[in-house]
Amino acid sequence: xxxxxxxxxxxxxxxxxxxxxxxxxxxxxxxxxxxxxxxxxxxxxxxxxxxxxxxxxxxxxxxxxxxxxxxxxxxxxxxxxxxxxxxxxxxxxxxxxxxxxxxxxxxxxxxxxxxxxxxxxxx
Amino acid sequence: xxxxxxxxxxxxxxxxxxxxxxxxxxxxxxxxxxxxxxxxxxxxxxxxxxxxxxxxxxxxxxxxxxxxxxxxxxxxxxxxxxxxxxxxxxxxxxxxxxxxxxxxxxxxxxxxxxxxxxxxxxx
Numbered sequence: 001x002x003x004x005x006x007x008x009x010x011x012x013x014x015x016x017x018x019x020x021x022x023x024x025x026x027x028x029x030x031x032x033x034x035x036x037x038x039x040x041x042x043x044x045x046x047x048x049x050x051x052x053x054x055x056x057x058x059x060x061x062x063x064x065x066x067x068x069x070x071x072x073x074x075x076x077x078x079x080x081x082x083x084x085x086x087x088x089x090x091x092x093x094x095x096x097x098x099x100x101x102x103x104x105x106x107x108x109x110x111x112x113x114x115x116x117x118x119x120x121x122x123x
Numbered sequence: 124x125x126x127x128x129x130x131x132x133x134x135x136x137x138x139x140x141x142x143x144x145x146x147x148x149x150x151x152x153x154x155x156x157x158x159x160x161x162x163x164x165x166x167x168x169x170x171x172x173x174x175x176x177x178x179x180x181x182x183x184x185x186x187x188x189x190x191x192x193x194x195x196x197x198x199x200x201x202x203x204x205x206x207x208x209x210x211x212x213x214x215x216x217x218x219x220x221x222x223x224x225x226x227x228x229x230x231x232x233x234x235x236x237x238x239x240x241x242x243x244x245x246x
Binding site: 005006007008009010011026027028029030032034051052053054058064066068069071072073074076077078079080083100101102 | 128129130131132133134149150151152153155157174175176177181187189191192194195196197199200201202203206223224225
């Protein structure tokens with residue numbers, strides 16, 4: 001390792017940004033990434049043809065709308081959206097989540113549009 | 124999806140087993156697995172030649188001994204042990220962790236021995 005081994009403290013990382021719908025990469029595992037994001041409001045309906053996508057709620061409350069029903073995630077709950085399944089995250093209150101997915105996964109998947117953003121490296 | 128979409132509640136899952144050093148698979152993401160484990164005491168020194176390994180502490184306190192120093196993880200902290208890096212987890216108190224790594228990763232890596240166990244499917 002090129003740097004001293006220090007853990008990633010999720011609360012500390014979350015305290016360092018406030019933008020909504022921006023994905024902050026906090027760790028890498030092989031060709032996968034661990035990212036943090038803050039959400040409020042509704043995202044866009046989209047799917048990822050090439051990959052499953054893991055959501056873990058840290059604080060707040062996240063509803064993942066699916067075409068066949070909603071999944072509601074409280075803190076300490078995770079859900080994997082299977083590849084190809086259309087979904088649309090929505091959060092009534094500000095919600096912090098951890099995402100796990102392959103590096104390069106585009107947040108809006110096949111939908112594109114103005115909310116499309118690349119993940120940012122983050123300390 | 125073949126079943127109704129329900130989230131994985133990490134606390135609920137942890138309440139359902141008590142064995143130490145047993146990895147319980149609670150979710151899959153592509154060819155990766157999310158596993159829970161309870162640890163107390165010292166594991167064995169080992170490395171994984173083929174993969175990085177992510178540890179996230181949920182409760183308790185985990186020290187990951189590395190040959191060049193220890194990493195101490197409190198709840199809400201994660202650390203990725205890079206592939207090929209020798210490590211030995213140790214927990215003075217009972218500690219619950221989430222692991223993320225490719226399916227089929229052997230817990231004792233290159234070391235083998237009596238603590239070797241396959242991950243178990245878990246509800």
